Amino acid sequence: MARPFKPDPKLTALEESGTANPHPQEVIDSAFAGSDFFDARDLVQVKYELLRRVRTEGRSIAESAVLFGVSRPTFYKAQAAFDRCGLVGLLPAKRGPHGAHKITAEVLRFIGNLRDQEGDLDAPSLAVRIRQQFGIEVHRRTIERALARSKKKRL
DSSP: OOOOOOOOHHHHHHHHHTBOOGGGGGOOOGGGOOSSSSOOOBHHHHHHHHHHHHHHHOOHHHHEEEEEEEOHHHHHHHHHHHHGGGGGGGGGOSOSSSSSSSSHHHHHHHHHHHHEEEEEEEEHHHHHHHHHHHHOOOOHHHHHHHHHHHHHOOO
């Protein structure tokens, strides 16, 4: 009988943090081959070592990009992020919208005015009124989160 598959805890942690290299097989640098320290699955480590090789060892960008399985534009982007923020700059940026983009300050004022005039309206009712006033579809959870954020700011 075969043993059940046991997931690799490091790979699981890399995937959960968004730092898993999507193409570890493309890292062909000799330091990563069979190393206990260097891990081609760790995208932050791969990018850092790529930058270090170019800066401290004087390797060419084109050669290093091939060895580390990235494009030259990826190298330049990593270099700029590292110069701007240090090691934290090599962490992947949060994907998707950054903050509420439909619930603008104007929409929040509108919600506040409605609640002042008509009492504590629920999120679905507010969504209907926002659609009527601004012509935008806003999910009830988006409204609930915006209201919770505005309450925190007032405290």
